[in-house]
Amino acid sequence: MMPSFPDSATVRAPERLVLRGGRWTSLDLTVRYGRFEHPEAGTCLIDTGYTSRVTRGRRSFALRVYNALLKPELSADALPAACPKVDTILLSHLHADHVSGLRDYPKARIYAHGGSVDHFIRASWLHRSTHGVFAELLPDDLADRMIRFEDLPIVSAPLGLGHAYDIFGDQSLLAVPLPGHMLGHMGFCWPVPDKPILYAADAQWLHQAAVEGTLPPPPARWILHDPKAALATSARIADFARQGGRVIYCHDPEAV
Numbered sequence: 001m002m003p004s005f006p007d008s009a010t011v012r013a014p015e016r017l018v019l020r021g022g023r024w025t026s027l028d029l030t031v032r033y034g035r036f037e038h039p040e041a042g043t044c045l046i047d048t049g050y051t052s053r054v055t056r057g058r059r060s061f062a063l064r065v066y067n068a069l070l071k072p073e074l075s076a077d078a079l080p081a082a083c084p085k086v087d088t089i090l091l092s093h094l095h096a097d098h099v100s101g102l103r104d105y106p107k108a109r110i111y112a113h114g115g116s117v118d119h120f121i122r123a124s125w126l127h128r129s130t131h132g133v134f135a136e137l138l139p140d141d142l143a144d145r146m147i148r149f150e151d152l153p154i155v156s157a158p159l160g161l162g163h164a165y166d167i168f169g170d171q172s173l174l175a176v177p178l179p180g181h182m183l184g185h186m187g188f189c190w191p192v193p194d195k196p197i198l199y200a201a202d203a204q205w206l207h208q209a210a211v212e213g214t215l216p217p218p219p220a221r222w223i224l225h226d227p228k229a230a231l232a233t234s235a236r237i238a239d240f241a242r243q244g245g246r247v248i249y250c251h252d253p254e255a256v
Contacts, residue, residue, distance in 0.1 A: 002032070003036040012026050013029055018205035019208060020216060031250060036206065038168060040168060044086070048124045054137075094120055102197070106139065117142060121143060158245070173189070178236075200248065202249070203237055211238050
């Protein structure tokens, strides 16, 4: 049940872009996804990272521009080759670097924030594109296939994380609302007694920013759905870590 977090790709960016007061030195930011086994849910993924659906082949103009700006370099652990058979996928949010492998798993159960999926399915092409969401990466039947986090039992997450959703009904894994980065942004917590684990996805790019209580400078800040909520979420995560919890992010190259 304990997860691993392979790197699907790396994206090179100046530290200053993702950390207030950071250096101009370039960082190789990871693009992680999670993987674990569950006795009933089978082989499970958290997000799908970057795949070749973003980096090559037939794509929309908007997705080509997105790829040209970020220039992700796929790794040997990129999906679907690294995990051909998947039973369950949990989505933290709908940005392209988290959903680009969804169409490769047409039979997988998908858990997602229903309000966010509804919002972006109804949105215009322009609204989706400017928010890093691309319809061509989302399964046509996503709304019908997904299990909404909002419909799951509500429980308390450890170490002050607040309310969460009991994903499998056994409290082995909790979906924790982490608002700010994007509408419906979720993290995932394994509430193991000795050292709870929180996969905080994109709540911050670097844990240092959570410790310092800062948000990235523009233009990275401009993509935030709600900066005020992002700061509150960041403070909650930092407090979780101070109390002994382990925090993992999608893009921070260092394990926390």
